[in-house]
Amino acid sequence: MKIKREPMKRISKNSNFIAGAVLTGLILLFIIIGCIHTPYDPEAMDGAGRFAGISWRHPMGCDNFGRDILSRVMTGAGTTLGVAFATVAIGAFFGVIWGAFAGYYGGLLDEIFMRAADAMLAFPSILLALMIIGLFGPGKYNVILALGIAFVPSFARIVRSEFIRCKNMDYVRSARLMGAGNLRIMFVHILPNAFPVILSSVLIGFNNAVLAEAGMNYLGIGVMPPDASLGRMLSEAQTYIFSAPGYAIFPGIVLILMILGFSLLGEGVRDN
Amino acid sequence: MRGKTILKKTVSTIITLLVVSFLVFLSFSVIPGDPAVSQLGTNATPERVEALREEMGLNRPFFLRFGEWLLSFAGGDMGISYSYKIPVKEMILDKLPITFTMTVMAFILVVIISVPVGIYAAKHQGGRTDRAVITINQVFMAVPPFFAGILITVLFGVVLKLFTPGGYVSYTKNFWGFVGYLFFPALAIALPKAAMTVKLLRSSLLEQAELDYTRTAYSRGNTTRDVLYRHVLQNAMIPVITFLGMALADIFTGSIIIEQVFNIPGLGRILLTSISNRDYPVVMAIIVCLAFAVIVINLLVDVIYRFADPRIRNED
Numbered sequence: 001m002k003i004k005r006e007p008m009k010r011i012s013k014n015s016n017f018i019a020g021a022v023l024t025g026l027i028l029l030f031i032i033i034g035c036i037h038t039p040y041d042p043e044a045m046d047g048a049g050r051f052a053g054i055s056w057r058h059p060m061g062c063d064n065f066g067r068d069i070l071s072r073v074m075t076g077a078g079t080t081l082g083v084a085f086a087t088v089a090i091g092a093f094f095g096v097i098w099g100a101f102a103g104y105y106g107g108l109l110d111e112i113f114m115r116a117a118d119a120m121l122a123f124p125s126i127l128l129a130l131m132i133i134g135l136f137g138p139g140k141y142n143v144i145l146a147l148g149i150a151f152v153p154s155f156a157r158i159v160r161s162e163f164i165r166c167k168n169m170d171y172v173r174s175a176r177l178m179g180a181g182n183l184r185i186m187f188v189h190i191l192p193n194a195f196p197v198i199l200s201s202v203l204i205g206f207n208n209a210v211l212a213e214a215g216m217n218y219l220g221i222g223v224m225p226p227d228a229s230l231g232r233m234l235s236e237a238q239t240y241i242f243s244a245p246g247y248a249i250f251p252g253i254v255l256i257l258m259i260l261g262f263s264l265l266g267e268g269v270r271d272n
Numbered sequence: 273m274r275g276k277t278i279l280k281k282t283v284s285t286i287i288t289l290l291v292v293s294f295l296v297f298l299s300f301s302v303i304p305g306d307p308a309v310s311q312l313g314t315n316a317t318p319e320r321v322e323a324l325r326e327e328m329g330l331n332r333p334f335f336l337r338f339g340e341w342l343l344s345f346a347g348g349d350m351g352i353s354y355s356y357k358i359p360v361k362e363m364i365l366d367k368l369p370i371t372f373t374m375t376v377m378a379f380i381l382v383v384i385i386s387v388p389v390g391i392y393a394a395k396h397q398g399g400r401t402d403r404a405v406i407t408i409n410q411v412f413m414a415v416p417p418f419f420a421g422i423l424i425t426v427l428f429g430v431v432l433k434l435f436t437p438g439g440y441v442s443y444t445k446n447f448w449g450f451v452g453y454l455f456f457p458a459l460a461i462a463l464p465k466a467a468m469t470v471k472l473l474r475s476s477l478l479e480q481a482e483l484d485y486t487r488t489a490y491s492r493g494n495t496t497r498d499v500l501y502r503h504v505l506q507n508a509m510i511p512v513i514t515f516l517g518m519a520l521a522d523i524f525t526g527s528i529i530i531e532q533v534f535n536i537p538g539l540g541r542i543l544l545t546s547i548s549n550r551d552y553p554v555v556m557a558i559i560v561c562l563a564f565a566v567i568v569i570n571l572l573v574d575v576i577y578r579f580a581d582p583r584i585r586n587e588d
Binding site for chain 2: 115116118119120122123124126127130131132133134135138211214215218219221231234235237238241242245248252255256257259260263264
């Protein structure tokens with residue numbers, strides 16, 4: 001076994017970042033175009049065009065209602081990304097506050113906050129989300145809320161350890177000597193220094209959020225029809241997998257590319 | 273000393289279990305909507321609702337109800353399903369073998385796929401196969417399990433005709449047919465997890481191979497094979513064990529979605545039906561049971577990890 005240091009570590013890791021950035025950029029472009037213009041109305045049904053094959057007019061074919069799949073994938077990807085974005089925003093926002101207080105103040109507060117986080121982390125996120133859906137009922141905003149809450153403790157943990165690492169550093173002490181209050185020290189001085197770590201976990205969280213959102217929609221408890229979402233399209237497509245394989249394949253591929261893009265980007269940022 | 277650590281871990285696990293069941297009970301107590309009303313329908317007279325509330329024990333103090341619920345839960349009585357009017361315990365015990373078998377099969381698949389591939393990739397580091405493995409891995413990791421399930425249905429069910437999609441066989445009728453049907457769903461859950469495990473094992477092996485003890489082992493005249501299997505692999509497996517523990521919990525809950533893809537009437541199916549029927553005793557019981565399973569798995573992983581890593585073992 002000739003094992004040596006990984007060749008060209010730096011470049012190979014940057015290539016993760018570059019590939020991720022390009023992929024994410026393309027997907028974002030695809031979604032932004034979808035927000036401004038789709039070739040057809042994603043909800044317009046056309047009885048004559050049921051399961052129309054791939055053609056110039058319908059590059060991804062049509063679904064069981066004769067709706068243009070490309071248009072639906074464009075808006076559906078937007079929905080998926082939007083839900084993932086909102087989820088991560090909720091998770092990161094409350095996670096940062098939670099983790100900042102626990103890490104900065106320590107002691108009993110930390111103990112209580114972290115035991116609560118442990119109990120929440122004991123729930124796999126999909127189960128916690130399902131429980132919240134069980135409580136509030138299905139729907140797009142409930143999915144955002146459910147996944148957002150499920151993501152809070154993992155962000156809180158990461159932020160807490162960053163705050164513990166930073167809170168006794170010289171710049172914090174000097175800020176305190178200059179009369180900065182606790183809140184100012186926490187959110188003006190320490191938080192920007194914790195930013196790289198938070199960024200990489202936000203990107204990885206994005207990846208998980210897209211996966212979880214698609215899963216929830218696949219189960220039919222997220223976005224309600226006729227709105228398009230990638231997960232729901234996949235579950236609708238499953239029934240027609242024999243007659244219209246494109247109906248499942250295209251949304252699936254876009255979903256994979258989206259997750260792939262974010263995970264490569266996340267790895268690229270983490271390794272830099 | 274070791275026994276003491278395990279005891280301490282067990283105690284903290286029990287505390288987590290209590291906190292979790294408390295949170296679940298609390299959540300289901302504060303939901304908008306009166307369970308008595310939802311059971312009787314909105315047309316029920318206030319007297320009947322009040323009578324049922326009394327009968328269901330909803331008028332008593334919260335902590336008393338929590339204590340009673342917890343005790344009867346621990347004793348195996350999980351209440352009666354609102355919609356099916358049968359004990360929740362029977363419903364769960366009936367479905368548990370299905371989800372459990374699938375989880376175990378998926379876990380075994382993860383291990384038997386990822387360990388050889390990970391070792392092979394690390395051994396031929398930088399080669400063509402290694403690069404192919406890295407690329408394939410990255411893609412597999414991005415495939416949502418339910419989409420993998422759909423692709424597997426198309427490939428193995430429709431094109432190769434190795435199984436009948438939707439043709440679930442009950443374990444009471446034909447056990448091997450049952451296991452055979454569960455193979456493909458298990459594969460769908462296992463593939464993304466296996467990809468992650470390969471990645472972790474490969475980098476862990478390469479990291480260990482850089483260390484001094486590996487060089488020493490070589491300098492003592494050991495062959496590559498000996499160094500790899502007697503020294504490096506053992507140490508490289510330590511982070512992998514932790515990951516596999518988390519993966520086991522993920523697989524268990526991931527089966528909720530995969531059951532839908534392959535039309536398997538397991539725990540996930542009743543969880544979803546109960547959520548849409550607002551059948552709270554069933555939802556609560558399944559969530560608590562799954563969370564308990566995950567917490568216990570985590571405890572076991574922690575214990576195994578301590579035995580596997582002498583540095584931690586001796587620290588205690």
